[in-house]
Amino acid sequence: MTPEELRRLAESHEEARPEPRHCIKVCVAAGCLSAGSDRVREALQNEIAQRGLENECEVKGVGCLGLCTAGPLMLVEPDGVMYQRVTEEDAPAIVESLGKKSVEQLVCPSDMSFFTKQYKIVLENSGVIDPEKIEDYIARDGYTALARVLEEMTPQEVIDEITRSGLRGRGGAGYPTGLKWSTVAKAGGSRKFVICNADEGDPGAFMDRSVLESDPHRVLEGMAIAAYAVGASQGFLYVRAEYPLAVKRLRTAIRQAERLGLLGNNICGTTFSFHVDIRLGAGAFVCGEETALIASIEGKRGQPRPRPPYPAEYGLWGYPTLINNVETFANVAPIIRNGGDWFASIGTEKSKGTKVFALAGRVRNTGLIEVPMGITLREIIFDIGGGIPDGHRFKAVQTGGPSGGCIPEQYLDMPVDYDSLAKVGSIMGSGGMIVMDETSCMVDVAKFFMDFCVSESCGKCVPCRVGTAQMYHLLNKITSGEATMEDLALLEELCDMVKYTSLCGLGQTAPNPVLSTLQYFREEYIAHIVDKQCPAGVCQMRQ
Amino acid sequence: MNQPVRVKTLKIDDRDVSGREDETILEVARQNGIFIPTLCHLEGLTPIGACRLCLVEIKGVSRLLPACVTRVEEGMEVYTQSERLQKYRRMVLELLFSERNHICSVCVVNGHCELQSMAQILGMTHVSVPYRFPRLPVDASHERFVVDHNRCILCTRCVRVCDEIEGAHTWDVMGRGIDSRVITDLNQPWGESETCTSCGKCVNVCPTGALFEKGKPVSDRQKKRQFLPYLTMMREERR
Amino acid sequence: MSKKRIATVWLDGCSGCHMSFLDMDERLIEVFQQADLVYSPLVDLKEFPEQVDITLVEGAVSSEEDLHKIRMVRERTKILVAFGDCAVTGNVPSMRNPFGAKATLQRAYLENVTLHPQVPREAIPALLEKVRPVHEVVKVDVFIPGCPPSAETIFLALSDLLADRMPDMAKLTRFGA
Numbered sequence: 001m002t003p004e005e006l007r008r009l010a011e012s013h014e015e016a017r018p019e020p021r022h023c024i025k026v027c028v029a030a031g032c033l034s035a036g037s038d039r040v041r042e043a044l045q046n047e048i049a050q051r052g053l054e055n056e057c058e059v060k061g062v063g064c065l066g067l068c069t070a071g072p073l074m075l076v077e078p079d080g081v082m083y084q085r086v087t088e089e090d091a092p093a094i095v096e097s098l099g100k101k102s103v104e105q106l107v108c109p110s111d112m113s114f115f116t117k118q119y120k121i122v123l124e125n126s127g128v129i130d131p132e133k134i135e136d137y138i139a140r141d142g143y144t145a146l147a148r149v150l151e152e153m154t155p156q157e158v159i160d161e162i163t164r165s166g167l168r169g170r171g172g173a174g175y176p177t178g179l180k181w182s183t184v185a186k187a188g189g190s191r192k193f194v195i196c197n198a199d200e201g202d203p204g205a206f207m208d209r210s211v212l213e214s215d216p217h218r219v220l221e222g223m224a225i226a227a228y229a230v231g232a233s234q235g236f237l238y239v240r241a242e243y244p245l246a247v248k249r250l251r252t253a254i255r256q257a258e259r260l261g262l263l264g265n266n267i268c269g270t271t272f273s274f275h276v277d278i279r280l281g282a283g284a285f286v287c288g289e290e291t292a293l294i295a296s297i298e299g300k301r302g303q304p305r306p307r308p309p310y311p312a313e314y315g316l317w318g319y320p321t322l323i324n325n326v327e328t329f330a331n332v333a334p335i336i337r338n339g340g341d342w343f344a345s346i347g348t349e350k351s352k353g354t355k356v357f358a359l360a361g362r363v364r365n366t367g368l369i370e371v372p373m374g375i376t377l378r379e380i381i382f383d384i385g386g387g388i389p390d391g392h393r394f395k396a397v398q399t400g401g402p403s404g405g406c407i408p409e410q411y412l413d414m415p416v417d418y419d420s421l422a423k424v425g426s427i428m429g430s431g432g433m434i435v436m437d438e439t440s441c442m443v444d445v446a447k448f449f450m451d452f453c454v455s456e457s458c459g460k461c462v463p464c465r466v467g468t469a470q471m472y473h474l475l476n477k478i479t480s481g482e483a484t485m486e487d488l489a490l491l492e493e494l495c496d497m498v499k500y501t502s503l504c505g506l507g508q509t510a511p512n513p514v515l516s517t518l519q520y521f522r523e524e525y526i527a528h529i530v531d532k533q534c535p536a537g538v539c540q541m542r543q
Numbered sequence: 544m545n546q547p548v549r550v551k552t553l554k555i556d557d558r559d560v561s562g563r564e565d566e567t568i569l570e571v572a573r574q575n576g577i578f579i580p581t582l583c584h585l586e587g588l589t590p591i592g593a594c595r596l597c598l599v600e601i602k603g604v605s606r607l608l609p610a611c612v613t614r615v616e617e618g619m620e621v622y623t624q625s626e627r628l629q630k631y632r633r634m635v636l637e638l639l640f641s642e643r644n645h646i647c648s649v650c651v652v653n654g655h656c657e658l659q660s661m662a663q664i665l666g667m668t669h670v671s672v673p674y675r676f677p678r679l680p681v682d683a684s685h686e687r688f689v690v691d692h693n694r695c696i697l698c699t700r701c702v703r704v705c706d707e708i709e710g711a712h713t714w715d716v717m718g719r720g721i722d723s724r725v726i727t728d729l730n731q732p733w734g735e736s737e738t739c740t741s742c743g744k745c746v747n748v749c750p751t752g753a754l755f756e757k758g759k760p761v762s763d764r765q766k767k768r769q770f771l772p773y774l775t776m777m778r779e780e781r782r
Numbered sequence: 783m784s785k786k787r788i789a790t791v792w793l794d795g796c797s798g799c800h801m802s803f804l805d806m807d808e809r810l811i812e813v814f815q816q817a818d819l820v821y822s823p824l825v826d827l828k829e830f831p832e833q834v835d836i837t838l839v840e841g842a843v844s845s846e847e848d849l850h851k852i853r854m855v856r857e858r859t860k861i862l863v864a865f866g867d868c869a870v871t872g873n874v875p876s877m878r879n880p881f882g883a884k885a886t887l888q889r890a891y892l893e894n895v896t897l898h899p900q901v902p903r904e905a906i907p908a909l910l911e912k913v914r915p916v917h918e919v920v921k922v923d924v925f926i927p928g929c930p931p932s933a934e935t936i937f938l939a940l941s942d943l944l945a946d947r948m949p950d951m952a953k954l955t956r957f958g959a
Contacts, residue, residue, distance in 0.1 A: 286719075306609055306613075308613075454720055454721060455719075456720065457720035457721070458719050459720045460697075461593045461594070462635050462639055462696075463634075465720055465721055466639065466641065466721065467638055468720070469642075469675070469720070470638065470641065470672045473673065473675075497630075500607055501595045501635065503592060644877070644880065646871070646873055646874065646876070646877060647871075647958025648867055648874060649877075650958065660956070663956040665952075666952035667952065668870070668926075668951045669864065669870050669871070669915070669922075669925040669927070671917075673918060674872060674879075674915070677880060678880035
């Protein structure tokens with residue numbers, strides 16, 4: 001399919017149905033679904049049918065609108081009104097209001113900073129298109145990047161474009177994507193693979209889930225472009241089985257793309273072929289680590305192996321393999337469409353583009369946000385997030401999940417990018433962001449993440465397997481008021497040892513939550529140990 | 544035509560040494576009589592870099608790398624005995640001793656145990672982390688062998704020898720993290736395993752008293768591993 | 783130079799380490815030319831004295847009494863030596879830990895007894911839930927592993943300590959030796 005044909009397809013799709021005057025876009029991503037948006041959608045459809053307005057008004061399921069805390073959300077076009085916390089009972093009023101005065105009490109002000117401060121690339125189609133319709137995606141320039149790449153560009157030119165964009169891996173470590181692609185492209189071998197890592201497992205993170213549920217084709221297009229660039233013909237999407245909706249939509253998307261010749265053999269009539277299969281993760285956090293993920297796809301126990309050799313050289317079944325995260329692939333098509341320079345103009349010197357964060361915890365507006373790199377934490381938490389609710393005070397923000405750290409108030413005006421976050425002892429991670437106020441005990445927070453690491457350690461290397469269990473034991477001793485200062489010294493020694501001797505990223509970063517809370521909130525640890533008191537009143541001290 | 548083998552020159556502990564490009568730091572070190580401690584590694588089995596005892600420092604590399612899987616490179620400067628490494632190694636051992644119930648005095652391989660002798664070699668006189676004392680089973684259902692999970696250090700030598708050398712793949716690991724355990728078949732009693740050939744290779748590669756043969760005095764529990772390099776050599780030749 | 787004051791105590795152990803201590807034989811004379819034995823289960827003294835230079839502790843901490851005793855000993859001792867595997871690792875006494883104190887008492891006093899099985903309530907100090915090596919309870923300065931450590935090991939370690947040197951135990955002995 002050529003770009004021309006794609007355009008025609010999109011247009012014919014527009015013409016095929018009489019443009020209804022109104023369109024109600026109901027969010028059907030996980031957050032709003034769990035708040036009952038499917039029932040609201042049905043109620044709206046019934047209401048419209050009863051009034052015989054089927055040709056006047058369309059109800060459409062769309063992806064994430066972002067402000068998950070106010071779900072179920074919906075957008076009424078062309079009025080441009082957003083409604084929040086909609087229930088089935090609101091359906092008549094909403095249908096009645098179409099084209100007239102909006103339903104006052106349900107309106108979600110779309111001029112609030114939650115929306116205006118965001119910059120959407122990855123999420124540009126989220127909440128706009130129906131994730132189960134490829135035509136919707138194509139109508140928004142979908143697959144034009146792939147068609148252009150196949151028609152006009154050499155693989156090297158694609159890699160150059162990605163390199164020029166300055167895109168870095170969005171899975172957490174921030175490895176330059178262009179460099180990774182060119183390494184795989186240069187690697188010899190009769191076969192190569194492209195893997196999309198959708199084994200999102202950080203507690204409180206749902207960026208990848210949302211992208212997959214709201215705009216699955218974007219990820220497929222990115223993977224196909226990557227496959228063309230590195231010379232792969234087979235791809236795998238490794239998705240956690242806990243994301244059934246994402247899996248279902250991906251399956252639909254793959255089928256649709258194959259039917260239109262955008263995936264499969266001879267894509268767009270060229271000699272380039274690329275097949276994508278889905279592999280389900282069985283719920284092990286460590287399978288997000290690339291070598292463990294590869295082992296899992298191979299049907300082995302999901303355990304990491306020492307690197308080097310890196311997967312780029314020795315990956316799936318020993319062949320050169322490109323592994324990128326969902327959000328990384330989601331950035332590819334826009335970069336090709338708009339050029340690497342355009343992408344590089346967004347963000348900071350070393351961190352380009354935007355980043356999606358799952359904003360959660362003690363903040364007014366929780367949900368999914370996409371912001372340009374370099375925005376400050378203060379802007380994210382206080383402007384977009386709307387600040388701390390119930391008159392409480394900000395205490396710390398946890399970024400990067402169990403591999404990350406807690407950042408205290410003094411760094412709120414620091415720009416958010418890979419290097420600044422690393423400098424203060426945290427990491428960008430995949431984009432989980434948990435805000436805490438003074439009702440959170442930092443020792444308890446560290447213990448929570450250590451508990452997570454204990455149960456998610458694969459058990460292969462000694463420091464991670466036993467070290468995390470010992471650290472958890474010590475943290476537990478501290479929170480129950482039974483620890484001594486010697487225990488704290490031992491905890492710090494273990495942190496150091498586990499960090500530098502563990503085999504994979506899970507163990508190497510497992511001490512980070514402890515180290516960063518010790519760095520900024522050491523007095524809380526001391527209070528637990530010496531005064532036998534939990535300043536936040538969270539921990540139950542044994543008397 | 545055989546490809547010419549390239550030789551790399553490097554320094555280990557300030558000594559000039561050389562090794563083939565496909566050799567690991569550990570192999571080259573051992574050829575030159577430089578001691579690097581190991582537990583999960585056993586010549587003849589695929590190295591996995593799991594026990595972390597063989598971590599070494601390499602000049603210009605910020606991470607510590609396991610010598611058993613890291614290939615030699617030209618101009619590499621490797622340090623195997625820094626104070627930091629020795630401290631980490633002792634802590635690895637302490638963690639292993641604390642993990643399960645390693646009570647040397649009543650162990651069937653007291654005196655022939657690699658964990659025990661490693662503690663002595665690395666100068667570990669006590670365990671500074673608290674002992675965990677888990678409650679673990681002993682499976683004596685096999686007519687000749689016993690697996691005592693209290694002594695297992697999860698080095699997976701048994702898993703690898705059974706899979707790679709014997710070809711039976713009776714052993715594997717179940718559970719994860721601190722709850723990991725070696726199992727026979729699908730966690731059936733060893734005695735009921737239909738894949739086990741009772742060859743005893745697992746028993747002989749086990750570094751501790753986790754796997755042992757019934758009816759032998761403690762004094763005769765030296766593990767016999769001569770078969771490993773021999774079998775590996777035979778297979779290489781057949782290829 | 784005044785003579786050093788040495789003491790030995792035993793907690794939950796088999797007294798094997800003390801036997802090994804006596805196995806030093808004529809070397810005992812050499813040791814006690816430089817030191818006085820101010821307290822020991824081997825001599826008839828009821829009260830653990832103040833200001834002891836070196837105390838060898840055999841056995842693990844497994845009862846309330848052990849706990850009380852080792853804390854007092856620690857207070858009155860300059861250099862506390864964990865003497866033998868029970869003191870260093872918990873060793874055989876700690877084998878009951880996976881099961882707990884109650885199951886241990888039941889096994890010892892009820893299940894294996896045919897005549898008047900009963901758990902004693904008096905004269906026996908209460909068992910701790912878990913047996914602990916000495917250093918998990920109080921600070922220990924020197925560790926002498928071994929089950930038991932050989933007389934040679936004990937002699938060399940003591941000679942070093944009496945000469946105000948820290949012995950390098952890893953060279954002399956090992957766990958379970």
